[in-house]
Amino acid sequence: xxxxxxxxxxxxxxxxxxxAKYLIETSYDLQQAAEIxxxxxxxxxxxxxxxxxxxxxxxxxxxxxxIEPIEEVSDEALPGAxxxxxxxxKRAFVTLSWPFTNIGFNLPNLVSTIAGNLFELAPFSGLKLxxxxxxxxxxxxxxxxxxxxEGTRRWINVWDRPIIGTIIKPSxxxxxxxxxxxxxxxxxxxxxxxxxxxxxxDAPHCxxxxxxREVMQVIDMFAQKTGKNVMYAFNLSGxxxxxxxxxxxxxxxxxxxxMVNLNSVGISAVHHLARHTQLPIHGHRNGWGMLSRSPVLxxxxxxxxxxxxVAGVDHMHTNGIRNKFCESDASVISSxxxxxxxxxxxxSPLPVLSSGQWAGQTVDTYQAVESTDLMYLCGGGIVSxxxxxxxxxxxVIQAWEAAMQNQSLEAYAEHNRELKEALDFFGPKLK
Amino acid sequence: xxxxxxxxxxxxxxxxxxxAKYLIETSYDLQQAAEIxxxxxxxxxxxxxxxxxxxxxxxxxxxxxxIEPIEEVSDEALPGAxxxxxxxxKRAFVTLSWPFTNIGFNLPNLVSTIAGNLFELAPFSGLKLxxxxxxxxxxxxxxxxxxxxEGTRRWINVWDRPIIGTIIKPSxxxxxxxxxxxxxxxxxxxxxxxxxxxxxxDAPHCxxxxxxREVMQVIDMFAQKTGKNVMYAFNLSGxxxxxxxxxxxxxxxxxxxxMVNLNSVGISAVHHLARHTQLPIHGHRNGWGMLSRSPVLxxxxxxxxxxxxVAGVDHMHTNGIRNKFCESDASVISSxxxxxxxxxxxxSPLPVLSSGQWAGQTVDTYQAVESTDLMYLCGGGIVSxxxxxxxxxxxVIQAWEAAMQNQSLEAYAEHNRELKEALDFFGPKLK
Numbered sequence: 001x002x003x004x005x006x007x008x009x010x011x012x013x014x015x016x017x018x019x020a021k022y023l024i025e026t027s028y029d030l031q032q033a034a035e036i037x038x039x040x041x042x043x044x045x046x047x048x049x050x051x052x053x054x055x056x057x058x059x060x061x062x063x064x065x066x067i068e069p070i071e072e073v074s075d076e077a078l079p080g081a082x083x084x085x086x087x088x089x090k091r092a093f094v095t096l097s098w099p100f101t102n103i104g105f106n107l108p109n110l111v112s113t114i115a116g117n118l119f120e121l122a123p124f125s126g127l128k129l130x131x132x133x134x135x136x137x138x139x140x141x142x143x144x145x146x147x148x149x150e151g152t153r154r155w156i157n158v159w160d161r162p163i164i165g166t167i168i169k170p171s172x173x174x175x176x177x178x179x180x181x182x183x184x185x186x187x188x189x190x191x192x193x194x195x196x197x198x199x200x201x202d203a204p205h206c207x208x209x210x211x212x213r214e215v216m217q218v219i220d221m222f223a224q225k226t227g228k229n230v231m232y233a234f235n236l237s238g239x240x241x242x243x244x245x246x247x248x249x250x251x252x253x254x255x256x257x258x259m260v261n262l263n264s265v266g267i268s269a270v271h272h273l274a275r276h277t278q279l280p281i282h283g284h285r286n287g288w289g290m291l292s293r294s295p296v297l298x299x300x301x302x303x304x305x306x307x308x309x310v311a312g313v314d315h316m317h318t319n320g321i322r323n324k325f326c327e328s329d330a331s332v333i334s335s336x337x338x339x340x341x342x343x344x345x346x347x348s349p350l351p352v353l354s355s356g357q358w359a360g361q362t363v364d365t366y367q368a369v370e371s372t373d374l375m376y377l378c379g380g381g382i383v384s385x386x387x388x389x390x391x392x393x394x395x396v397i398q399a400w401e402a403a404m405q406n407q408s409l410e411a412y413a414e415h416n417r418e419l420k421e422a423l424d425f426f427g428p429k430l431k
Numbered sequence: 432x433x434x435x436x437x438x439x440x441x442x443x444x445x446x447x448x449x450x451a452k453y454l455i456e457t458s459y460d461l462q463q464a465a466e467i468x469x470x471x472x473x474x475x476x477x478x479x480x481x482x483x484x485x486x487x488x489x490x491x492x493x494x495x496x497x498i499e500p501i502e503e504v505s506d507e508a509l510p511g512a513x514x515x516x517x518x519x520x521k522r523a524f525v526t527l528s529w530p531f532t533n534i535g536f537n538l539p540n541l542v543s544t545i546a547g548n549l550f551e552l553a554p555f556s557g558l559k560l561x562x563x564x565x566x567x568x569x570x571x572x573x574x575x576x577x578x579x580x581e582g583t584r585r586w587i588n589v590w591d592r593p594i595i596g597t598i599i600k601p602s603x604x605x606x607x608x609x610x611x612x613x614x615x616x617x618x619x620x621x622x623x624x625x626x627x628x629x630x631x632x633d634a635p636h637c638x639x640x641x642x643x644r645e646v647m648q649v650i651d652m653f654a655q656k657t658g659k660n661v662m663y664a665f666n667l668s669g670x671x672x673x674x675x676x677x678x679x680x681x682x683x684x685x686x687x688x689x690m691v692n693l694n695s696v697g698i699s700a701v702h703h704l705a706r707h708t709q710l711p712i713h714g715h716r717n718g719w720g721m722l723s724r725s726p727v728l729x730x731x732x733x734x735x736x737x738x739x740x741v742a743g744v745d746h747m748h749t750n751g752i753r754n755k756f757c758e759s760d761a762s763v764i765s766s767x768x769x770x771x772x773x774x775x776x777x778x779s780p781l782p783v784l785s786s787g788q789w790a791g792q793t794v795d796t797y798q799a800v801e802s803t804d805l806m807y808l809c810g811g812g813i814v815s816x817x818x819x820x821x822x823x824x825x826x827v828i829q830a831w832e833a834a835m836q837n838q839s840l841e842a843y844a845e846h847n848r849e850l851k852e853a854l855d856f857f858g859p860k861l862k
Contacts (some may be wrong), residue, residue: 041630043601049814052601053615060604060636080757102603108668109632111480114628116692119720120756127720170474170483172533173491180481196546199472201540205491206534235433237539240671240703255454261547264539266697272671286543289550290729291557291721293509297728298721300529325551326511383480 016063016097017135020114025091025126027084027294030067033123035095038062038116068093076125077296102245105141127295128305136344144346145314149373152350155256156192156231157374161400162374172199180214187222187230189389195233198261198284206247215255233259233282240269253276263287266313271333275310283313302338309346320353321361333368350375359422366403388423395422447494447528448566451545456508456522456557456727457566458515461498461680464554465525469493471549499524508727510535536572551813557727558732567775569734575777576745578711580804583781586687587623587662592831593805596624611645618653618661627666629692629715639677647684664690664713671700694718698742705743714744733769740777752792764799781806790830790853797834817856826853
């Protein structure tokens with residue numbers, strides 16, 4: 001938990017160290033609209049109350065820092081807003097800031113403040129949290145990921161390229177023994193990392209403990225034989241006590257990673273797990289589409305990853321480019337970069353690229369994010385390679401070599417058979 | 432936790448006891464679209480994998496139960512969807528079902544299954560979870576609210592009308608002493624229930640423990656004098672260990688309710704708290720707008736309240752009619768009713784109506800929901816009453832008497848001065 005006994009007078013004397021940037025859509029005057037947001041999320045209410053003195057407002061009111069108009073739109077994006085008749089509907093960026101004392105060292109309270117009631121305020125036909133910033137001292141209580149990128153690389157001992165991984169499929173239905181058999185094939189194919197599907201938990205047909213036992217036996221045998229320690233992220237999502245005892249079981253069995261479904265488990269439990277964990281936390285974001293898919297409602301990934309980084313998550317799913325979901329490549333790239341960017345001195349979570357990934361996206365991904373500090377998860381792109389899984393893994397590693405050497409995939413494929421086969425086989429299908 | 436040692440063979444022999452109903456928007460053939468959802472949320476992936484045998488599909492695949500076409504729309508609601516050229520964009524209700532063994536007794540796993548990746552699937556330009564159902568035996572592990580409506584009424588000892596409450600305002604900025612002073616005024620005015628604002632946590636200017644001490648002194652003194660035990664919901668949202676120790680402190684100090692910001696704290700931590708709590712849990716839903724405000728994305732309240740009911744929340748915020756937010760009255764009424772409806776044998780959470788509530792909405796609310804098992808929170812509608820707060824509380828109680836006696840507010844006001852004053856004063860303002 002870090003040393004939390006020092007003097008924090010400095011943080012409290014900073015005037016408005018917590019800031020958040022929003023996209024808004026409203027027919028109200030922009031200044032008025034922004035002040036309504038600031039009021040709702042600090043000391044205001046819809047009628048000024050007797051206790052809301054000027055002195056209290058001065059000390060605790062959120063502040064409107066910046067309003068950047070973007071455009072006018074013809075129709076309101078979301079229903080239910082109070083529309084000012086005859087006034088244009090405008091979009092703008094709004095930056096608000098808060099004094100630290102309103103929130104204190106309390107992550108859920110921070111989230112309630114920057115992403116609470118305001119989405120429902122009647123003046124707005126759109127409101128999305130884009131990003132936020134905190135005073136660096138927040139890291140004295142919230143120490144963030146214990147392992148992050150370097151810590152994960154140390155477990156796996158892969159340093160000079162992205163970590164290549166895959167997901168056990170089918171998502172649900174395999175027994176522990178079947179999971180281990182599939183793991184053995186994937187490990188022998190040369191993968192660095194394997195994970196449970198997010199739907200796989202502790203279901204009766206595949207109990208957590210039995211799955212861990214069977215899979216770890218395979219991993220340990222391979223490590224003894226080859227020295228390569230494959231990381232497996234076991235999905236321990238569930239009730240808190242169950243998660244804590246599953247964590248302990250993982251440690252006992254020599255596992256090196258745990259996975260948690262962030263949105264379904266929630267911030268306080270993930271943070272609690274992160275404080276106690278001896279293993280990297282692989283954060284799956286299923287349900288994320290609900291929070292993000294509307295362009296004018298919810299939360300953008302740069303803000304979302306900060307919340308989970310503060311909570312202590314080591315790996316963050318970001319999607320990959322040209323994925324099977326509906327997320328644009330620009331959004332994916334921005335998500336990956338946001339994980340790699342520094343934030344209040346906390347370790348960066350390792351971005352996890354997945355969904356329809358194969359050799360084909362490496363060059364474009366590398367050129368956009370300029371980093372190999374990535375986890376690159378492929379499914380069909382490895383297991384369906386025409387020369388088998390091992391060739392599938394090789395094709396992806398070769399494709400990353402091409403990217404890192406600033407070569408085109410086609411040029412590099414001339415001297416790398418597995419990549420050539422992948423391009424010939426998947427290229428026409430996945431274009 | 433209930434007795435969890437009995438034989439559950441029955442639940443596993445039920446074919447597809449978990450169902451969920453969605454609104455979808457797609458240009459795909461509806462049957463195909465529904466099957467893609469079912470596949471993604473059970474054993475399928477974008478390419479059929481070797482292990483996905485027919486036998487496994489038969490046993491673990493989610494099933495499409497019902498497709499109910501609604502309408503065609505001219506444009507896709509959300510961006511990013513894969514649109515089939517020349518095909519109409521259709522909306523429909525889709526009901527899916529799952530075998531119990533896919534999920535087991537695991538609430539976060541259930542949420543990942545019914546509300547996980549599917550919001551991002553490319554065929555859909557809209558996807559919203561409307562409702563779901565579970566086998567009754569789920570209540571053997573998840574025992575739901577400990578107190579619910581009757582348990583809350585027992586603490587407060589108000590049985591024949593809604594529980595009338597208010598929220599400390601301004602939201603943040605008051606010291607513990609100032610909070611207690613305001614509480615004293617509100618208690619003496621006749622309120623049954625008071626709560627912290629959702630922005631109030633354990634901030635340095637108003638530490639949790641000091642606030643509890645000061646407020647409980649006021650509550651205890653009033654109880655000793657009058658026999659009336661006012662319930663105060665202290666917002667203990669925060670890190671898990673902090674919440675647990677705040678809970679214990681509340682019990683020690685004789686407090687009778689705790690409040691938690693559901694979305695910012697999350698399911699596993701709220702459930703953990705609920706298992707251990709000796710006090711009713713007042714569930715605030717700030718951030719809810721993010722999940723619900725789009726008509727074609729996210730989750731509807733009937734499903735949302737079931738998740739939190741399973742987690743064990745005793746009071747659920749539902750908004751009130753003619754509120755200051757952008758939620759329609761129809762949506763509010765449906766939310767309130769969903770709390771009052773039975774669900775797998777768990778206690779009903781007490782619906783908490785707030786936002787712009789005063790005497791004026793009681794008759795319409797009662798006619799729509801046909802129940803007084805409600806908590807009715809008023810702010811300005813009580814404290815700004817022209818004859819003072821006590822008259823404000825009286826006006827609201829009188830307005831509920833009118834509703835319960837099937838009288839109009841105007842008729843009842845003829846013999847009830849405080850109600851008359853409220854109608855004259857607030858009526859023109861809040862119409």
